[in-house]
Amino acid sequence: MSENKDLEVILRERGDSQCELCGSTSNLAAFPIFPHDDETPEHHALLCDVCRAQIQGENSELDSNHWYGLQETIWSETPAIQVLSWRMLDRLRGETWARDILDQAYLADDILEWAKQAPEDEVEETEEVVVTRDTNGTELNDGDSVTLVTSLDVRGTSFVAKQGTKVKNIRLIGDPDNIEGKINNVTLVLKTKYLKKV
Numbered sequence: 748m749s750e751n752k753d754l755e756v757i758l759r760e761r762g763d764s765q766c767e768l769c770g771s772t773s774n775l776a777a778f779p780i781f782p783h784d785d786e787t788p789e790h791h792a793l794l795c796d797v798c799r800a801q802i803q804g805e806n807s808e809l810d811s812n813h814w815y816g817l818q819e820t821i822w823s824e825t826p827a828i829q830v831l832s833w834r835m836l837d838r839l840r841g842e843t844w845a846r847d848i849l850d851q852a853y854l855a856d857d858i859l860e861w862a863k864q865a866p867e868d869e870v871e872e873t874e875e876v877v878v879t880r881d882t883n884g885t886e887l888n889d890g891d892s893v894t895l896v897t898s899l900d901v902r903g904t905s906f907v908a909k910q911g912t913k914v915k916n917i918r919l920i921g922d923p924d925n926i927e928g929k930i931n932n933v934t935l936v937l938k939t940k941y942l943k944k945v
């Protein structure tokens with residue numbers, strides 16, 4: 748708690764008790780700049796409630812009138828402010844004035860790199876889709892039919908599933924190496940490396 752307090756005090760000094768992006772004084776608070784989540788002022792900006800709401804509302808329409816100040820803040824001596832300014836201008840790229848500022852702006856390489864680490868990137872990485880493929884690399888989907896490319900001893904049963912056995916209506920289980928299918932009315936987990944899509 749006291750750590751947070753210190754942070755805000757430092758930021759208020761740096762930002763002259765104004766929003767470091769738009770100059771407003773309403774509901775100022777320390778705002779962490781992705782991907783950092785420490786308590787250092789270098790990784791925070793002092794922002795008003797309007798700026799915070801617009802920055803966090805990834806898909807909401809931006810009020811471009813609110814953001815004309817970016818033409819000055821993009822030249823800030825504080826990297827954190829440059830980073831935020833660049834990100835907002837990038838989101839406003841559809842507007843000529845924002846694009847013009849971006850074209851003229853100069854950010855040091857490491858600051859530009861930081862600016863380009865948009866939160867959306869992280870979301871995409873975690874939403875990686877698992878693709879299940881058969882032994883030939885063909886994509887498998889729920890409901891597909893496959894045949895066994897080798898005979899398998901079926902654990903826990905007395906039968907051997909012969910090479911060429913057809914397995915209809917398979918089900919994916921979110922694991923690229925295994926699927927579920929029925930052989931002799933027994934539901935089994937089958938290794939995709941032993942399967943070929945029909």
Ligand SMILES: [Zn+2]
Pocket residue numbers: 766767768769770771794795796797798799
């Ligand atoms: Zn603001």
